[in-house]
Amino acid sequence: MLYPGEWSGKNMGTNLRKLVTPTEIDIASLRHKTLAVDAHNQIYQFLSVIRQPDGEYLRTSDGKVTSHLLGLLPRTANLLNRGIKLAYVFDGLPPQLKEQTIRSRSDRKSDAAEKLAQAKEAGATAEMKKYAARTARLTPEIIDSSKRFLEAIGVPVIQAPSEADAQTALMVQKGGCYAAASTDYDTLLHGSPRLVRRLSKSQRATSGPELLVLEDILDTLGISHDELIAIAIMMGTDYHPRGIRGIGPRRGLKLVKQNDIPKAFDRAGCDFDWQAIMGLYQDMETEEDYSVLWEPPNNEAIRVMLVDEYEFSEDTVEKRIDELEDAYEQFG
DNA sequence: CGGGCCAA
DNA sequence: TTGGCCCGG
Structure with a gap:
């Protein structure tokens, strides 16, 4: 099965690393700013990493994948709590020219799935984790549940007609957002004036978030x-x-x-x-008609979705709901 | 990944 | 306080 826009952790986007000069920033400097998050990029990371020891996703008792929601809940609550406003931008239909890349990513996933099966038989734990991460796929169910979750917590969901990177660039250019947030550099090619990377490791001292300013990159080069x-x-x-x-x-x-x-x-x-x-x-192609307005969390919708439907523990959910409410009251 | 718990 | 480890559904 081939999914539109098939995502891959490796060999994705453009490797501009050797051309750009990032600036380390303090996460506090992003307070009151809106970041346009590359949704597929982030969800893919959760799907790769949040796994059981045998490499399988975390799921509900009836088999629905929960790994992405398990990543999104603390992640969004935490960032909102720091006063960082978010807008999640989802990919639409990829351009025809991306076909080859999508197919090769899909092939690589099939290869990884085979190797995962072999590793499982051999009982090679480290290998299982490695190959499982490469099999991650953004199915329609995963996309839909992510959107539904984000809407429940009040975070704007923007559907790009085509590539999210292009939509994101527009949103930063028009001023509704301060920067794009993604692990890859493509949004700079689409003309986003600013890109924030490594937002996730923001709490560690080692490698904090980095800001890339398109104009500075062009000036330097x-x-x-x-x-x-x-x-x-x-x-x-x-x-x-x-x-x-x-x-x-x-x-x-x-x-x-x-x-x-x-x-x-x-x-x-x-x-x-x-x-x-x-x-x-x-x-x-981009969509000009969008809103990046942060809305108050719909606590009942969050409970129904996460506790009843996705079998999250009530404690976990209530704790995050409190955080989300605080965040909205303080910064919304 | 991010949180929580515990040992040093 | 810091860090290593396990768990989440």
Whole structure:
């Protein structure tokens, strides 16, 4: 079964790491700001990591997956409690050009599922965990229950017509949100002025959240936004994963600085339709009519969903409801 | 992942 | 207080 937009932890998005310079920030500096969270990105992480020792998801007695909700509940309650407003942006239909990436991710998941089965037979615990994480899939049930949960706690849910990264970029550009929150860099290619990464590890001293400012990145590199997109396309994106052979950040940067964009692609030996890909970053379909308004938590809806339907312990749920109420009263 | 518990 | 470990459904 192939799911639209199939997610993968590895080989996802564009690897701009070697081109960007992050700034460590204090989580307190995000207070009263709204972050546009890449929902699929975050849910995928929960599905990868929140597992039983045998690699299986956590589920209700009748088999509904709960791993994602088990991740979302403390996560959202915690961030809201710190005065950080959230808006979750969900992917819509992926562009045609993403087909190849989606198929290869799906194939890799099937491979991982086989290896997981083998590891289970061999009783290799560490292997089980490793391969199980790679089999994570955002099924329609997982997406729907995530949206329903977020709506119950009062967090805005925005449905992107196509890629969430493009929608997110629009929301940051228009000023409704301060930054995008994601582990990958693609929203910068779609033109988001700011990106926050590693929000999750915010409580640890080791690696706090980092902020990337598009304008600063472009200034530092001495290039335009289109030129950054061009380099990314050369290095490989979801819309053409291989990119151009032999082109990494170093050569890509040199090429766009010494040539205009068409010539840079020509010199690099590009043999695919780079302009179509560039068009996806410059002009993807987005929804202009959205709200990022934080609403009060609907406690009864939260209880019904989490306790009755998803078999969460009453204590856990009541504790988080208290946090959510506090958060809304303080910062909403 | 994030929380809670406990040992050092 | 800090950190390692287990648990959550």
